[in-house]
Amino acid sequence: MGKKLSMKGWLFISPALILLAVFLVYPIIYSFYLSFTSTKGIISSFVGFKNYIRLVKDPMFLLALKNTGIILLIQVPIMLISALILANILNDRKLAGRGIFRTAIFLPSVTSLIAYTILFKMLFSFDGIINRLLLSTGIVDHPLEWLTTPKLAVFVLILAMLWRWTGYNTVFYLSAMQNISYEIYEAAEIDGASKTQTFLRITLPLLKPMILFTTIMSTIGTLQLFDEPMNLSQGGVTAATMGPGNCFLTLSVYIYNLCFKYVPNFGYAATVSYVIVFIIAGLTVLQFWAGQSNEEKDAKKRLEKEGKA
Amino acid sequence: MKRNIRVSRVFLYLFLIIVSFICVFPFYWMIVGSTNTPIQIIAGKMTFGSHFVENFHTLFNNYDMLRILMNSLKISGISVILILLIGGMAGYGFQMYKSNLKEKLYGFFLLTMMVPFATLMIPLFKIITKLNLLDTHFAVIIVSAVSAFMIFFFRQSFINYPTEILEAARVDGAGEFRIFFNIFVPSMKSTFAAAAIYSFITSWNSYLWPLIVLQSNEKKTTTLLISMMSSSYTPEYGVIMLAIVVATLPTIIIFFAFQKQFVQGMLGSVKQ
Numbered sequence: 314m315g316k317k318l319s320m321k322g323w324l325f326i327s328p329a330l331i332l333l334a335v336f337l338v339y340p341i342i343y344s345f346y347l348s349f350t351s352t353k354g355i356i357s358s359f360v361g362f363k364n365y366i367r368l369v370k371d372p373m374f375l376l377a378l379k380n381t382g383i384i385l386l387i388q389v390p391i392m393l394i395s396a397l398i399l400a401n402i403l404n405d406r407k408l409a410g411r412g413i414f415r416t417a418i419f420l421p422s423v424t425s426l427i428a429y430t431i432l433f434k435m436l437f438s439f440d441g442i443i444n445r446l447l448l449s450t451g452i453v454d455h456p457l458e459w460l461t462t463p464k465l466a467v468f469v470l471i472l473a474m475l476w477r478w479t480g481y482n483t484v485f486y487l488s489a490m491q492n493i494s495y496e497i498y499e500a501a502e503i504d505g506a507s508k509t510q511t512f513l514r515i516t517l518p519l520l521k522p523m524i525l526f527t528t529i530m531s532t533i534g535t536l537q538l539f540d541e542p543m544n545l546s547q548g549g550v551t552a553a554t555m556g557p558g559n560c561f562l563t564l565s566v567y568i569y570n571l572c573f574k575y576v577p578n579f580g581y582a583a584t585v586s587y588v589i590v591f592i593i594a595g596l597t598v599l600q601f602w603a604g605q606s607n608e609e610k611d612a613k614k615r616l617e618k619e620g621k622a
Numbered sequence: 623m624k625r626n627i628r629v630s631r632v633f634l635y636l637f638l639i640i641v642s643f644i645c646v647f648p649f650y651w652m653i654v655g656s657t658n659t660p661i662q663i664i665a666g667k668m669t670f671g672s673h674f675v676e677n678f679h680t681l682f683n684n685y686d687m688l689r690i691l692m693n694s695l696k697i698s699g700i701s702v703i704l705i706l707l708i709g710g711m712a713g714y715g716f717q718m719y720k721s722n723l724k725e726k727l728y729g730f731f732l733l734t735m736m737v738p739f740a741t742l743m744i745p746l747f748k749i750i751t752k753l754n755l756l757d758t759h760f761a762v763i764i765v766s767a768v769s770a771f772m773i774f775f776f777r778q779s780f781i782n783y784p785t786e787i788l789e790a791a792r793v794d795g796a797g798e799f800r801i802f803f804n805i806f807v808p809s810m811k812s813t814f815a816a817a818a819i820y821s822f823i824t825s826w827n828s829y830l831w832p833l834i835v836l837q838s839n840e841k842k843t844t845t846l847l848i849s850m851m852s853s854s855y856t857p858e859y860g861v862i863m864l865a866i867v868v869a870t871l872p873t874i875i876i877f878f879a880f881q882k883q884f885v886q887g888m889l890g891s892v893k894q
Contacts, residue, residue, distance in 0.1 A: 325711040329768075329773060330712075417645050423877045425869060425870065426827060427829055432648045433648075435663075435862075536738065540830065543849075565740045572743070585740075586740040590736070590738065597736060
């Protein structure tokens with residue numbers, strides 16, 4: 314490509330470059346710098362690694378880390394496995410009404426995070442219809458305090474997130490499954506493979522890149538969880554605690570509180586936010602590594618050996 | 623054996639019907655709820671009531687819903703236009719005028735997608751305060767117009783474009799910007815439509831950044847209003863549900879009208 318033409322390309326990119334530089338790159342760098350400072354009001358001072366050391370002894374941070382971790386470890390696997398099963402069912406060409414089922418299952422993904430959170434808050438309120446249903450069917454003999462008991466509250470949060478995001482991931486898997494040629498399945502059927510075998514031996518391995526992608530996206534999303542816990546807790550933004558026993562205190566909620574609810578400490582808040590960056594980076598590398606097939610790993614090892622020899 | 627298959631088929635359909643019911647029920651419940659009084663909603667009334675007009679009046683008179691809707695529409699509308707223009711041009715620039723430096727920059731921007739918004743939030747808040755833009759819609763718009771993800775999305779969709787068409791136009795003496803706006807964009811309508819839908823819904827549903835930036839009541843967006851209404855100590859269930867219906871309606875309409883582009887917009891980033 315000619316030099317002149319390449320120069321003209323910059324004209325197309327430059328508006329985005331300017332905006333990204335000011336509103337993305339500068340904030341990333343500045344936030345990193347802030348994580349080594351302590352700000353109280355307008356006074357800011359450089360404190361080195363003090364903020365990072367403080368993290369280890371900060372019970373609120375550790376609680377937020379634990380809460381986020383619990384939600385991540387329970388919600389993401391259940392959601393992705395359910396999505397895989399649903400996609401596999403919906404991928405059956407002989408299934409009647411699959412268009413309707415697909416639309417119904419995807420529908421929750423169009424709601425805003427605030428809207429569905431508040432609907433679930435109403436559904437599970439003390440005098441809400443879930444309690445009514447459980448009472449009238451005799452499953453419980455007294456109404457459950459869903460949103461004021463820590464364990465139940467986390468259960469509701471996870472349930473709500475499953476409702477909102479399972480269909481979303483199903484669509485990703487479904488589109489990947491539709492790229493798999495139908496003849497492979499027909500051949501498997503002729504060879505007498507059972508449905509479970511076909512799913513485990515053919516569909517799953519071919520879906521690996523998509524499973525990797527959805528795992529990474531869901532992990533990043535859950536680590537940033539903010540809208541749902543904030544709105545599921547009684548009193549919302551202004552509440553004294555985030556859910557019963559602070560069970561809704563996620564990392565992002567804690568950062569918000571550090572900046573806008575307590576006496577603002579932007580420096581320490583930036584430190585907590587960089588913890589999320591490090592976790593995301595670490596987990597992404599780990600997931601990519603785990604996502605490689607054994608053959609790829611073997612091939613790599615062999616290459617390394619040959620390189621040494 | 624045949625009977626077994628039939629029985630398992632029945633269970634499969636039963637399972638799908640239950641799952642679909644769970645997915646759709648909250649929608650039905652909120653629409654019905656918007657026509658009922660708080661007491662009826664709590665009592666578990668599942669049929670349409672006669673309180674819709676009262677709820678509507680409360681929402682639009684006491685909470686100024688029309689203004690709030692207009693705020694959301696303005697913010698999302700302008701954001702979409704900016705994203706299509708800036709993001710589309712950048713995606714085109716990165717894909718059609720490749721150079722070493724551009725590839726390096728592009729790779730760097732891809733990496734920034736791993737940085738959570740919470741990290742950007744504090745410096746962004748400081749910048750916006752310094753620029754005297756606190757409590758303005760412009761502050762919300764400008765931040766949502768900056769999206770590394772959308773540049774990535776555009777470039778991914780442009781990869782298979784036959785560059786011979788651009789070469790031919792160049793030989794005919796067309797300028798680079800004319801080629802982009804008059805030849806390229808019209809032939810990529812479906813990509814731009816998918817991007818518009820995706821970014822509209824993202825902006826329409828955004829919460830954290832508007833929560834930080836918008837402070838006065840008359841500037842607020844639908845998500846902020848709903849969040850505020852539900853956290854009051856005596857929540858008016860019927861009115862809240864109507865507000866949720868009103869706020870969700872645009873996205874549902876877009877979804878049913880452009881289902882194909884909607885899904886394409888979602889999947890566009892992961893072309894295999």
